[in-house]
Amino acid sequence: MPKIDHILVIRLSAMGDVAMTVPVLRVFSQTYPDVKITVLSRPFFKPFFEEIPNLDFLEADVYGEHKRFGLIKLANEARDLGIDAVADLHNVIRSKIITKYLKFKGIDTATIDKGRAEKKALIAAKGENISQLKTTHQRYADVFEKLGFPLNLENHIAPPKKRLSxxxxxxxxxxxxxxxxxxxxxxxxxxxxxxxxxxxxxxxxxxxxxxxxxxxxxxxxxxxxxxxxxxxxxxxxxxxxxxxxxxxxxxxxxxxxxxxxxxxxxxxxxxxxxxxxxxxxxxxxxxxxxxxxxxxxxxxxxxxxxxxxxxxxxxxxxxxxxxxxxxxxxxxxxxxxxxxxxx
Missing domain, CATH: 3.40.50.2000 (Glycogen Phosphorylase B;)
Known part of the structure; x- marks a missing residue:
């Protein structure tokens, strides 16, 4: 696999799911400080990522400029930034379109396994003999491991408190x-x-x-x-x-x-x-x-x-x-x- 210096990370919604990417990306930045990250998400979520070093944000207007075929335009915007890998942490139609297009253009990609079958089985058990499934945070980390960047989430260092106005x-x-x-x-x-x-x-x-x-x-x-x-x-x-x-x-x-x-x-x-x-x-x-x-x-x-x-x-x-x-x-x-x- 060619050397990866810049990863596009896709997670478009919802608020809690986007927030769950933050500690994982913080560990990534702490573990691989020379690898750049560009997060592709909705503009509202941009403040989540402000204190993470070597991270940029690409705004996705999925109901306007980047609706439908606008997703290809968005993918090309990401490509023009010099990305050489994609971590799809969402695995929905929109993120799949972007990921598959960039893969077709020769960029390495990895997509989250949401464990849909395991979750379906958890519900089907009707409360009997249930057990812990892999956390969403670990599922996010697994995507980076597929790209050659294993993460130990136990190494997370929380940021300092934000200044109060x-x-x-x-x-x-x-x-x-x-x-x-x-x-x-x-x-x-x-x-x-x-x-x-x-x-x-x-x-x-x-x-x-x-x-x-x-x-x-x-x-x-x-x-x-x-x-x-x-x-x-x-x-x-x-x-x-x-x-x-x-x-x-x-x-x-x-x-x-x-x-x-x-x-x-x-x-x-x-x-x-x-x-x-x-x-x-x-x-x-x-x-x-x-x-x-x-x-x-x-x-x-x-x-x-x-x-x-x-x-x-x-x-x-x-x-x-x-x-x-x-x-x-x-x-x-x-x-x-x-x-x-x-x-």
Whole structure:
């Protein structure tokens, strides 16, 4: 294989999946500092990669300029940058078109094995004798190994916390308190801890007067709900809709703890080395989507004695009748106790 000096890395969406590339690319940069990386993704995700050395970003406008045949234009833009290998970390139609075109042009390529058959079997097991599948982070690392760049993800060195602007320092207040983030939403109801129970968690944490708690979310409905959640509490601030994405990332990097569902915000916190407590509903850590470098005891699972078929799907979009209530079996006391253990 010819010497590789510049790798195009493709991962177009979704936010959590793109965030999971960050620690892997950080290890790559630390292990192979002379090899350049160009990340091909959506412009919104560019801030994820700012602190990684020898890394550039190529913006993909997949709903505009690079739609359909525009993907070939995008591939040629990448080729003109001097890439000599492609790491397709997405393996969907768009990334396949780009990868196959560049392979036809003589560029080395490697594509992620998403383990679709293994994941299908995990769900088909209906909760019986299930076991841990390879993590998504390791699946990403395997793509680089195919190109001749083995990675040891245990060598990851987390970045320093981002500098806080005067605006963010104002949110933190003058009293030295531990900073907790709470991201209570997910793409599917079956992956969301009931807001009434999360409010109980917040109440117990707020009453200690030891913590500053920040609520994260997006979209008009979520922002409205978070505004209502913050009102009764002295130490709680809703930041949804108040910060730029860059400011939100800076705040997350300075947290002492993040509460998240099986969703993107947990991966955002983990890419900065922040401890993450993940609450799981009808999905399960064994599918490989645990935030980077987070231990098993940070994973709070629904009661599988009562909901024995879990995991019922990989993404939380399929479940038997009644399983959307599975997370009610995680008590607020359990959540608060885990937070206090870590803090």
């Amino acid at each position: 005067p605006k963010l320092n104002g949110l933190l207040g003058i009293e030295p308190k531990k900073l907790i983030g709470i991201a209570p939403f997910a793409a599917h109801q079956s992956k969301m801890y009931p807001l009434s129970l999360m409010a109980e968690v917040i109440r117990e944490l707020d009453e200690t007067d030891k913590y500053r708690i920040f609520l994260f979310g997006g979209g008009k409905k979520e922002i409205k709900l978070l505004k209502e959640m913050e009102i009764p509490f002295a130490n709680v601030t809703n930041v949804a809709g108040k910060l730029s994405f860059e400011e939100e990332l800076a705040l997350i990097s300075n947290l002492d703890l993040m509460f998240s569902m099986d969703s993107g915000n947990g991966h955002l916190a983990a890419m900065y080395g922040v401890p993450v407590i993940t609450l799981w509903g009808v999905t399960h850590p064994f599918a490989g989507f645990v935030p980077f470098n987070q231990p098993d005891n940070n994973q709070l699972l629904s009661d599988r004695k009562e909901y024995a078929l879990i995991p019922t799907s990989i993404y939380g979009n399929k479940f038997p009748k009644g399983y959307d209530d599975a997370m009610k079996t995680i008590s607020p006391e359990t959540v608060v106790q885990k937070a206090q253990e870590l803090l």
